[in-house]
Amino acid sequence: EQLVESGGGFVQPGGSLRLSCEASGFTFSSYSMSWVRQPPGKGVEWVSYISGSSTTIYYADSVQGRFTISRDNAKNSVYLQVNSLRDEDTAVYYCVRGNWFDPWGQGTLVTVSS
């Protein structure tokens, strides 16, 4: 059971990125997925949730209206479109499986700076 994130990078304030997470080793469509982030040297913050069939989606207030979560069960992948990026969005972004957030991927670093 493995999750591998990609798509992070350096972006200016106001910019956009699309983060991807590819899953393997389990029946992807049977699980909800979430994105969680961790600013450098700080604690962990839940960002967004999507149910297995994409019928239920939630966002943290801090990203509502700027981030969009989606998934493609045929590709065993979940995505996070991050728009209107701010300095405070700088973080390692992890995808996690299910209600109990297990397992975690290795993370992808998003750096927002001018």
Next chain:
Amino acid sequence: AIQMTQSPSSLSASVGDRVTITCRASQDIRNNLGWYQQKPGKAPKLLIYATSSLQSGVPSRFSGSGSGTDFTLTISGLQPEDLATYYCLQDYNYPRTFGQGTKVEIK
């Protein structure tokens, strides 16, 4: 949103010591609490779910207890490899919320 408050924020203990970390929820979350361990430079890892259920492969020196608003993670016999930051997470509702973390250092 439910606030999760961990204490202490850091601690230093000797190998073999019994270590206790507490997490308090701002409202009743029943037994919907998990504990995570994050070693330096690594992603967090699930240790305990549903307050007291040990995740597969986690050493039995880790245990969890509590209910309602007050929860505890106990390490019975601290080992050098337990150097890490530990987080609690409420699974009661969305938005999911984590505690601020407890950094465990080895004396």
